Amino acid sequence: MTERGEDKVLRRERYLELLADLQDEIASAQDITHAAPGILRRLAEALQAESASLFLLEGEFSDPRARLVCRACVGPSDITGLAVPAGSGIVGRTVATNTAQLIADVTRDPDFIPPQATTGYVIRSLMCAPLSLRGQRFGAVEVMNRLGPDPKFDAHDLELLEALATTAALALSVAQLTERLLADAKVRRELELASQVQRALLPPPQPDAAPVHGFNIPARLVSGDFYDILPLRGGRTAFALADVSGKGMNAALIMVKAATLFRSLGRQISDPGKLLAAIGRELDETLAMGMFVTMVVGVHDPARHEVRFANAGHQPPLLHEGGARFTAYPAEDPPLGIVRHGKARYHETRIDLSNRSLYVFTDGCTEGLLPDGSRLGVEGLRKVLQQHAGESARERLAALALTLQQSDQALHDDVTMIVIEDRLAGAPQRQPERRRPGRSVLVQQTLPAQIGQLKTVRRLVEAAAQQAGAASEWGRDLALAVDEAVQNIIRHGYGGDGKGEIQLRMKRLGDRIAVELVDFAPAVKEDRVKGRRLEDLRPGGLGVHFMHALTDKVQFLKPPSGAGNRLVLSKLLPKRRDPARK
């Protein structure tokens, strides 16, 4: 055993060696409290102390309920498990003041709380160092009763204790952080699993010719929105869209239940009003205080070209009747879960869907942010839907989804939409016997005379050409010719100020397709649209050449009364082989 008379330099070296050793041990320890007794023993030995103990803080130090609990100790009296209020005693003072204490005679210290007499343990001298890191308190380590001739600890002893305490605090901080990370990772894994379960509940993408299409973009891993599409007998299709109040796991669980109810009851009850009431009754049992579900369920019947739906407190579905004509259908019943055991039957709306589209969506759609930070709103939604009216339902929904994801900011709400439509044009499977290669209107649309519409015009023309059975390249050629004609109207007819309208009509006339463009601009002289010699290499003027080169006839016809010009481009359809044997 080393005597106190040892050289100070030697003692310092011994302490440093021990410190390096113990630091290694602490750093490699899986669990600091597990490794603590061994460390405390070596520490006590080196300091010639009778006992040593580790106190860890439980709870926030500022919380009056916080305690300092002895997690490990060595010495004649085992106080493991002993707990003191966080601010009391010398150990409490050490933690509170975050300062190491060196006390030669504890009996003179006002904060000293003697051990219970029954233990028979007497404390004389004491050192205590706080375990803390960047203001965060973890506890303290205490060393008691120096053995040997000199019963006092000195500043060098305290230095060792403090250095060791710092290392221990670092280890505790790392352990705490690791634990938190592990817990976060566990929660995340669970959320990802829940997200997968939810995604699996959504219907797969529908074939192009299907009457109902939808999409859902969750704002977080799990969503409180859902939609479903359920084929019924007789070619009918049931659909549902719901928004559970609130977000996160609770909403997601309710969503799963609502989805399951729709799947199971939707096949049995084909009456939307009754179906919604039945789902509501089942959900009543589940809905916690203050939670509710807004939901639209409906059935599309292709034989009647109609859609019937019932709406429990959901935001109004929008019927697009073509052009800028939209009708909203506000809910006539409250959300599910608001009135317990409310109704046996919800109000039902019946709409003739011929050549129209019904949009059902959650408020995430209209509250979605645009790149400039403004909200899309119902107006903006109408605009997007109108702009892409010529595209297939899937393309239209994709365009909307893109619009809502352009903003740099994360979505703050789930975005879900379904569209139900019965397009005479888009549904060739409907009444195939009446499709004859005679005269039929393929497109009829009024568009604002703006260059942003050119893309829409091209898509409309390409889609109509495809519908008429032409190859896609044929359609692209016609689209370029029509684009050039529309450009001329925008630039030269209306003067390019974005005002005015253009009526676009495409007709199948036997072996050709005629595209008619009517505008309300001042009448143009035909020779201005004759084009010029190509050798004349100036920018511009090419458009008219393209119109002539890509179609079979470019005619200015007498405009309808009130209109300015009527231009008709017609193009012969390619000689076709029997399309049925394609």
Place this chain on the structure above:
Amino acid sequence: MSVRVSEQTEAITVFLADEIDLEHSPEARKALLVAFDKKKPVIADLQAVTYIDSSGVASLVEAYQKAQQVKQSFALARVSESAMKVLALARLDKVFTIR
């Protein structure tokens, strides 16, 4: 449409992509004309062009004329099939240097 300009030691390449119609051709035109300021040969890469109308072609013609005016070289590279078709329709396929 998208426009990306890349400067190499020997030339400036303007990558045009997607649909170059009246709405977007001003942007293409500007990128092409500005490229000549670097006093290097200018290349318009049309590989990703899916659609080009007369205004888009006009932008290329302007670039061609600018090149002659400032005595720099201008070429089209990797012209997509749909762009080539329109250039041929305008009979410009013989006018431009096409790589």
